[in-house]
Amino acid sequence: MSETRAELTGERRSRYRPAFTEEHLFLFLAIFIGIVGGLAVVAFRLAIEGTSLLLFGPALHPSTLRLLLVPTAVGLVVAAVVLLFFPRVRGSGVNQTKSALYIYDGFIPFRTALGKFLTASAAIGGGHSLGPEDPSLQIGAAIASVVGRKLRLSREKLRLIAPIGATAGLAAAFNAPISAVLFVIEEVVGRWSAGIFGATVLASVSAVVVARWFLGSEPLFRIPPVEFIRPNELLAYAVLGIVGAFASVVFARGITLLRPRLKALPRWTQFLQPAIAGLLIGIIGAAGAPQVMGAGYDAIDQAMHGQFTWQFLAVLAALKILATVLSFTSGTPGGMFAPTLFIGAMLGGAVGGAEQALFSHLTGSVGTYALVGMGVLFAAFLRAPMTSVFMVLEVSGNYSIILPVLVANTLAYLISRSLDPVPIFDLLSRQDGLELPSMEEQREAAIWRVEDAMRPLDVPVLAESESVASALRALEHSAAGMVLTYGPEGWTTISIAALEHARRAEREQETVAAIAPATGKISALYPDQPIGAALKTLAAAPVVPVIHRADSHQVVGMVSLQDVLDMYRRLQNVNGDRH
Numbered sequence: 026m027s028e029t030r031a032e033l034t035g036e037r038r039s040r041y042r043p044a045f046t047e048e049h050l051f052l053f054l055a056i057f058i059g060i061v062g063g064l065a066v067v068a069f070r071l072a073i074e075g076t077s078l079l080l081f082g083p084a085l086h087p088s089t090l091r092l093l094l095v096p097t098a099v100g101l102v103v104a105a106v107v108l109l110f111f112p113r114v115r116g117s118g119v120n121q122t123k124s125a126l127y128i129y130d131g132f133i134p135f136r137t138a139l140g141k142f143l144t145a146s147a148a149i150g151g152g153h154s155l156g157p158e159d160p161s162l163q164i165g166a167a168i169a170s171v172v173g174r175k176l177r178l179s180r181e182k183l184r185l186i187a188p189i190g191a192t193a194g195l196a197a198a199f200n201a202p203i204s205a206v207l208f209v210i211e212e213v214v215g216r217w218s219a220g221i222f223g224a225t226v227l228a229s230v231s232a233v234v235v236a237r238w239f240l241g242s243e244p245l246f247r248i249p250p251v252e253f254i255r256p257n258e259l260l261a262y263a264v265l266g267i268v269g270a271f272a273s274v275v276f277a278r279g280i281t282l283l284r285p286r287l288k289a290l291p292r293w294t295q296f297l298q299p300a301i302a303g304l305l306i307g308i309i310g311a312a313g314a315p316q317v318m319g320a321g322y323d324a325i326d327q328a329m330h331g332q333f334t335w336q337f338l339a340v341l342a343a344l345k346i347l348a349t350v351l352s353f354t355s356g357t358p359g360g361m362f363a364p365t366l367f368i369g370a371m372l373g374g375a376v377g378g379a380e381q382a383l384f385s386h387l388t389g390s391v392g393t394y395a396l397v398g399m400g401v402l403f404a405a406f407l408r409a410p411m412t413s414v415f416m417v418l419e420v421s422g423n424y425s426i427i428l429p430v431l432v433a434n435t436l437a438y439l440i441s442r443s444l445d446p447v448p449i450f451d452l453l454s455r456q457d458g459l460e461l462p463s464m465e466e467q468r469e470a471a472i473w474r475v476e477d478a479m480r481p482l483d484v485p486v487l488a489e490s491e492s493v494a495s496a497l498r499a500l501e502h503s504a505a506g507m508v509l510t511y512g513p514e515g516w517t518t519i520s521i522a523a524l525e526h527a528r529r530a531e532r533e534q535e536t537v538a539a540i541a542p543a544t545g546k547i548s549a550l551y552p553d554q555p556i557g558a559a560l561k562t563l564a565a566a567p568v569v570p571v572i573h574r575a576d577s578h579q580v581v582g583m584v585s586l587q588d589v590l591d592m593y594r595r596l597q598n599v600n601g602d603r604h
Contacts, residue, residue: 050176051178051182051185051186051224052223052224052227054172054173054176054186054189054224055189055223055224055225055227055228055231056227056228056231057172057231058165058168058169058172058186058189058190058193058228058231059193059196059227059228059229059230059231059232059235060231060232060235061168061172061193062164062165062168062169062190062193062194062197062228062232063193063196063197063231063232063233063234063235063236064235064239065138065142065161065164065165065168065194066157066161066164066165066193066194066197066198066232066236067197067235067236067239067240068142069142069145069146069157069160069161069164069198070157070198070240072142072146072150073145073146073149073150073157073320074150075150076146076147076149076150076151077149077150077151077152077319079150080095080099080150080151080152081095081152086315087315089311092152092307092310092311092315092318093304093307093308093311094307095151095152095303095307096151096152096153096302096303096304096306096307096310096318097300097301097303097304097307098151098300098303099147099148099150099151099152099153099299099303100148100151100153100298100299100300100301100302100303100304100355100357101296101297101299101300102147103144103147103148103151103299103357103358104295104296104297104298104299104300104355104356104357105296106140106143106144107140107144107356107358108292108295108296110140111136111137111139111140111141111143111144113134113136113137113140114137114140114141114144114145114358115356115358116358116453117159117160117163117353117359117360117361118141118159118160118161118162118163118164118166118360119159119162119163119212119213119360119450120450120453120454120457120459120461121133121137121163122162122163122166122187122188122191122213123212123213123450123454123461123462124454124459124461125166125170125187126184126185126187126188126213126214127461127462128459128461130180130183130184131170131173131180131183131184131185131186131187132170132174132183133163133166133167133170133171133187134167135167135168135171137163137167138163138164138167138168138171140358141160141163141164141167141358142160142164144357144358145157145160145358145359145360148299148352148357148358148359149319149320149359150319151303152303152306152307152310152318152319153299153302153303153306153318153319153352153357153359154306154317154318154319154321154345154348154349154351154352154364155320155349155352155353155357155358155359155360155361155363155364156320156359156360156361156362156363156364156366157198157320157359157360157363158195158198158199158360158362158363159359159360159361159362160358160359160360161194161195161197161198161360162191162194162195162198162209162360163191163194164194165190165191165192165193165194165195165197165232166187166188166190166191166194167187167190168190168194169186169187169189169190169191169193170183170186170187170190172186172190173186173187185214185221185224188209188210188213188214188221188225189224189225189228190228191209191213192205192206192209192225192228192229192232193205193228193229193231193232194232195208195209195229196228196229196230196232196233196236197232197233197235197236198236199245199362200233200236200237200244200245201233201245201416201419201420202226202229202230202232202233203229203415203419204412204415204416204419205225205229206222206225206226206229207409207411207412207415208409208412209225210222210225211409211411211412211464211468212407212408212409212412212450212464213464215462215464215467244420244422245322245420246322246325246326246329246420247326247329247330248329248392248396248420248421248422248423249329249330249390249392249393250390251390251392251393251396251421251423251425251426254393254425254426254428254429257386258387258429259428259429259432261376261377261380261384261387262394262397262429262432262433263432263433263436264376264380265372265373265376265377265394265397265398265401265433266401266432266433266434266435266436266437266440267436267437267440268372268376269369269372269373269398269401269402269405269433269437270401270405270436270437270438270439270440270441270444271440271444272342272346272368272372272402272405273402273405273406273437273441274405274441274444274445275346276346276349276350276365276368276402276406277406277441277445277449277452278445279346279347279350280350280353280354280449280453281449281452281453281456283350283354284353284354284453284456285456287354287355287356288356288456295356298355298356299352299355299356299357301355302351302352302354302355302357303352303357305348305351306318306348306351306352309344309347309348314340314341314344316341317341317344317345317348317367318348320363320364320367321345321363321364321367322363324341324367324371325366325367325370325395325399328341328370328371328374328391328392328395329370329374329391329392329395329396330392331374331390331391331392333374334378335374335375335376335377335378335379335382335391336375338371338372338374338375338378339371339372339375339379341367341371342368342371342372342375345364345367345368345371346368348364349361349364349368361406361407361449362407365399365402365403365406365407366399366402366403368402368406369395369398369399369400369401369402369403370395370396370398370399371395371398372398372401372402373394373395373396373397373398373399373401374391374392374394374395374398376394376398377390377391377393377394377395377398378391378394393426393429396417396420396421396426397417397426397429397430397433398433399416399417399420400413400414400416400417400430400433400434401413401433401434401437402437403416403434404434404435404437404438404441405437405438405440405441406441406449407448407449407450408438408441408442408448408449408450408465410434410435410438413430413434413438414427414430414431414434417430418430442465447463448463448464448465451463451465472555473555473556473592473596474552474553474554474555474556475550475551475552475553475554475555475556475558475559475571475584476552476553476571476582477556477592478556478559478584478588478589478591478592479552479571479581479582479583479584479588480582480583480584480588481582481583482570482580482581482582482583483503483504483505483583484503484505484507484508484509484568484583485499485500485503485505485508485509486508486509486510486511486570486580487499487508487509487510487511487537488510488511488512489510489511489512489517489536489537489538489541490512490536490538491510491536491537492533492534492535492536492537493524493527493528493532493533493534493535493536493537493540494528494533494534495537496508496510496519496524496537497524497525497528497533500521500524505521506520506521507519507520507521507567507568508521508524508537509568509570509580509583510537510538510541511570511577511578512538514546515546515547515548515549516546516547516548516549516569516570517537517538517541517546517547518547518566518567518568519537519540519541523540524537524540527540547562547565547566547569548562548569549569549570549571549572549577550562550569550570550571550572550584551571551572551574552571552581552582553574556589556592559584559589560586560589563584563585563586563589567585567586568583568584568585569583569584569585570582570583571583571584
């Protein structure tokens with residue numbers, strides 16, 4: 026009796042899914058990570074502001090001596106701390122998070138978060154031309170990784186929890202939850218699923234709520250009113266997209282050319298490189314362009330409200346490219362989000378101002394051009410086209426700007442891709458000896474479907490109610506070694522040997538269903554299904570029918586494992602001929 030009860034209890038447990046699964050825990054963890062990540066980013070932002078106030082003083086225009094000495098001294102200190110204590114915190118943080126996901130099973134030491142917090146806040150607050158968004162992304166990812174390890178999550182969940190923390194960190198730093206979700210999925214994770222999307226949204230919203238609770242609900246930039254954009258002005262925004270594409274190529278090539286050369290120098294020079302970069306940036310600031318120092322949010326705000334001439338905006342864009350290349354390639358920890366937005370805003374304002382000076386009929390405000398320019402550089406330099414569009418919409422809160430944003434961003438993205446086929450993050454990872462998956466290549470990769478591998482039907486198809494004799498007669502006019510049969514429970518392949526055996530056993534009048542193997546049911550495929558679905562099904566059958574979606578009994582073709590292999594060989598030959 027006791028054994029029977031135990032068996033019944035076990036049977037009930039196997040029937041009913043547990044009320045609280047790891048998936049549910051994962052969603053609760055996303056909220057928790059969003060809150061903790063938001064608090065960490067708030068502290069990070071305050072640390073940057075406090076460092077800047079301490080080192081440069083409360084004056085609106087620091088003295089020339091401070092502009093020269095502070096970035097230099099901070100560069101010395103940061104370099105020593107990074108090289109001696111936190112060697113993993115160099116870089117922006119995006120590639121480091123990707124490597125944790127694809128190489129280290131989601132493992133990011135908490136030491137990395139601590140080191141990134143200390144060194145990046147000192148560098149940005151000390152005037153180096155870098156931003157807080159990318160470091161915030163890595164800090165959030167490290168916090169999430171620690172939480173996942175403490176709770177002993179499965180390897181699959183541990184791999185995905187770091188990007189969820191990254192979303193929380195980026196959303197809190199940028200005050201834009203939608204853009205944060207899109208960027209992490211577009212550039213870090215690379216694939217969509219309901220679970221990933223739901224968890225990243227929860228973490229992102231939680232982090233933004235926390236950040237706004239402490240830092241206020243005001244957006245990162247004070248966006249001026251966006252005026253109505255007439256159709257004939259789209260050409261002006263198209264010019265902005267073209268100019269932005271070329272600027273992004275100059276920016277990317279400056280980093281990818283100088284970075285390996287500086288890394289190849291003797292180790293002792295790496296203690297001095299951030300200081301030299303800081304001194305050069307200080308000289309730029311002392312020479313009349315202090316706006317390029319730090320993240321540059323205030324300068325972006327001023328540019329949007331027309332407080333600079335278009336000529337000075339163009340100078341600031343060029344100097345910001347130079348300053349950011351110096352800071353980033355020297356190994357100083359910090360991000361490229363804020364510099365990219367700065368360059369885009371200045372470039373957009375400069376192009377808009379120049380076009381209005383030449384063509385008086387253009388009535389759009391310089392602020393609108395600066396706003397569109399931010400999205401242009403984001404799309405062209407960081408190669409995140411979807412994020413770039415939604416970022417501008419989310420920051421502006423005005424959907425009337427969507428058309429010029431789409432025109433300018435699309436042009437910038439396509440031109441930059443043609444001039445620089447490899448995105449900046451992929452180039453940086455390869456320089457570090459890492460072969461991380463290219464999200465741009467995955468987005469652009471062709472999706473091969475069942476219809477690309479299937480061949481015309483050359484096997485007789487019969488209903489399960491047909492007799493063995495009918496099946497044998499059908500095979501008389503076919504070179505196939507089997508028949509396909511269909512019934513209410515699926516499809517079956519029956520070999521000619523099985524049919525001959527049934528005839529010898531005098532079972533010719535029996536139905537083919539009677540002699541079909543009990544476990545031989547297979548699932549049919551549809552022509553538009555990905556080829557991966559065929560591989561799963563072909564593991565259990567030598568050949569699989571491809572059926573019409575409107576008629577489950579209409580076979581439009583068939584596919585075997587050999588057909589799939591032949592398809593890949595054809596593709597390999599085609600690609601080889603192209604190269």
